[in-house]
Amino acid sequence: MLIPFFYMLREGGMNTSITELLTLLEAMKRGVAGTSVDDFYYLARAALVKDESQLDRFDRIFAAYFNGIEDGLGDLFEELPEDWLRRQAELLLSEEERARIEALGGFEELMKALRERLEEQDERHEGGSKWIGTAGTSPFGAYGYNPEGVRIGQHGSRHRSAVKVWDRREYRNLDDSVELGTRNIKVALRRLRKFAREGAADQLDLEDTIDKTARNAGLLDIRMVPERHNAVKVLLCLDIGGSMDDHVRVCEELFSAAGSEFKHLEYFYFHNFIYESLWKDNRRRHSERVPTLDITHKYGADYKLIFVGDATMSPYEIVYAGGSVEHWNEEPGAVWIKRLLNTYQKAIWLNPEPRERWDFTPSIKLTREIMDDRMFPLTISGLDAGIKALH
């Protein structure tokens, strides 16, 4: 039971586990959901979905699966032997009622109409108002031709009310839009701190000493720890202006998160690509520039280098001298970035452009090659992967 549904969920990209399926089955066995499909939908959702970004996906698969059930019932209906239906009708119907059926065009017509209405309902979910709403007067409901027929009808009506719930797809905008808030970025950046305590144990750990001494029934047991070494140093280079305007918000968030997370954070701006100088203040970008060589001399090789930029430009801006859109550069950008990369072994490039577009932009491909593939999308997962690459 529900096993095809389970596999459909898994094929649909949800990582539902067997434990969760068993939980759902147990809940159904204990009668949590009652009999309505709505209840079942809510229960299945609570048991199988564990992340709000998956809710929309679940809704879609649920709808697909249960529309499938409806189609299946349609087939079932077609396979009912007509003789049997006819006999049931003769058994159950009075003379008068049969006369009225004849007036409607006979048994075949009636069945055809029923089938048509069923199909109609398959196609658009609200189409069945005459089918369900007027059950009292419709030929199908009123006469109760066969139990199967009635069951199909009931299923349809229940299904329809439930469809309203999951077909609304209220969670649509939660899907895949993993919000990259400042908090999330901080959590991701925090992983860089992992190596904080390293080296010789030369500091008294007061808390542990008290604890160990107490456990030692009062005999002094001195504990030492290495000095807290919050030495992660980060050099952040941000692309600013032009095509980066679309990504201002996410960069702002990254910047503010990084600022509060790292004690040793140095940042510089560039436009489109790295050349012989960078700047720290965008308002005075033309007057106050820092030569790139000075940066490599001033900040040691233990700094970790993070570029943030969309790397979307003309390839000339990377590989040719004089390619920059803003000034005449004596040496190509590629040379300058390689100088930086030679100094800073730990370097990544974060790209706010969606991953799918990278292969279609030559300059992004070029930059990735220069970066030895250490380019990551500016999303939570990309940031995670990037931070790992920095270790």
Add this chain to the structure above:
Amino acid sequence: MTDTRFTGTTSYVATDDLMMAVNAAVTLERPILVKGEPGTGKTQLALEVASALGKPLFEWHIKSTTKAQQGLYEYDAVARLRDSQLGDDRVHDIANYIQKGKIWEAFASDEQPVLLIDEIDKADIEFPNDLLRELDRMEFYVYETQQLVAARHRPIIVITSNNEKELPDAFLRRCFFHYIKFPDQDTMARIVDVHYPALKKNLLSEALNAFYKIREVPGLKKKPSTSELLDWIKLLLAEDIPPEALRSDDKRKAIPPLYGALLKNEQDVHLFERLVFLDRGAGHR
């Protein structure tokens, strides 16, 4: 089983899907994890479940420094050290220095309790993993006294999360999950009605309209939520603002009164004022 079904309370409006998730968790005695925008009543849920089902409530509020062990028990080594220096007799029994945590208290309860683990995402990333066995088997071992503490009645555990950290899969698999989505206008009217039953109908609908309009302003850093709406209505009532004042059709009075209760962020307030100002300019043309 019918007597333990949760159907909302007089002071809490529960939607069908929320009730289903809670009832599934109650019946199967599994934890329920509740997520949602801040201010949509996640913490309140545990309080209401406890009062609706008439069960005692234990609250464990998590901070960034909270360790999983603190929920079980703590061994107060410093007190023991001090007692040993003073020659206190209590020092010979280590059990005197074991302090029960919230989970232990809940496990020891005489009737089935409700245990709230509030804002689990505030704690360290490993925190939920450290509680897997305790939440699964509802028992833990006290090493200092060689004692196994098992729950007398499996508590109904309500866990809330603000999504600041991702929770580990192994932990999620053991829970039921519910995402409290932001209530639509009808549900919101019911919620307000529960809190301010005597509210005039037209004031309520005008207030809700203004509220949802503010929520739709693009670029807000923090959208106002249910609890802010309730505060705002309280203020409106206190100031005796007529419903007409809330209608923003009139461009000159487009800013709803006392909107400071809705917008908590300085930048949001500026953004909002600027938008209203622009809007007003357009109205004159």
